[in-house]
Amino acid sequence: KRIAIFASGSGSNAQKIMEHFKYSSDAEVAIVLSNNPEAYVLQRADNFEIPTHIFDRHEFYYTDSVVELLKRLNIDLVVLAGFLWLVPQNLLTAFPNKIINIHPALLPKFGGKGMYGDHVHKAVMAAGEEEHGITIHFVNENFDEGEIIYQAKFKIEPGDTLEQIKFKGQQLEHQHYPKVIENLLKKYNH
Numbered sequence: 001k002r003i004a005i006f007a008s009g010s011g012s013n014a015q016k017i018m019e020h021f022k023y024s025s026d027a028e029v030a031i032v033l034s035n036n037p038e039a040y041v042l043q044r045a046d047n048f049e050i051p052t053h054i055f056d057r058h059e060f061y062y063t064d065s066v067v068e069l070l071k072r073l074n075i076d077l078v079v080l081a082g083f084l085w086l087v088p089q090n091l092l093t094a095f096p097n098k099i100i101n102i103h104p105a106l107l108p109k110f111g112g113k114g115m116y117g118d119h120v121h122k123a124v125m126a127a128g129e130e131e132h133g134i135t136i137h138f139v140n141e142n143f144d145e146g147e148i149i150y151q152a153k154f155k156i157e158p159g160d161t162l163e164q165i166k167f168k169g170q171q172l173e174h175q176h177y178p179k180v181i182e183n184l185l186k187k188y189n190h
C-alpha cells in the first residue's frame with residue numbers, strides 16, 4: 001500500500017508516519033507534497049529519501065497534475081498532516097474516502113477555516129473547556145468536516161497553559177496517527 005503525505009509546515013506528524021512505515025513491508029510513504037517550498041517537512045522527507053513535490057495554487061486548483069501524479073504513483077491513501085489548503089474537487093473525486101486529515105481538537109468543535117495551530121488551542125482555553133484532544137477524519141470539500149474516524153482526549157487541568165495543552169495534543173497526534181493509518185490500510189486489503 002502506498003501513502004502520499006500533504007503538509008504545509010514543520011511536519012512532525014509526517015515524521016512519525018515516515019518513521020512508522022520505514023521498515024514496514026505492508027505500506028510505504030511514496031511521496032510528500034507541499035504548497036510551501038520553505039516547509040521543513042521537505043527536509044524531513046529528504047532525510048528518509050522520500051521524493052517530494054511542491055505545487056503552487058495554479059497547479060493545485062486549476063490543473064489535474066497533482067491527481068495525475070498520485071495516480072501514476074498508485075497511491076492508496078492520501079494523508080494530510082498540517083496541510084492548510086482546501087482539497088479541490090478533482091482530488092476528492094479521484095480518491096473517494098481515501099483522503100484523511102488530523103485536527104488538533106475534538107471536532108465538530110473548534111474546526112473550520114482559520115482554526116489551525118495556536119488559534120485552536122486559544123479558542124479551547126477561551127471557551128473554558130474541560131477536555132481537549134485530537135480528531136482524525138475523512139476529508140470533504142469543507143475544512144474539518146468529513147466523517148470522524150478516530151478521536152483521543154485528555155482532561156484540561158486547572159492552571160494548564162496553552163503550551164501545555166498544545167504539547168499534550170501533539171503527543172496524542174504522534175502516538176495515534178500512524179496506527180490509524182495502518183489500520184485503515186489493512187481494511188483496504190479486504
Ligand code: GRF
Nearest residue numbers: 010011012013082102103104
Ligand atoms: C497538527 O497539530 C495537526 O493537527 C494540524 O496541523 C498540525 C501540524 O503539525 N492539522 P506538524 O506540521 O505535523 O508538526
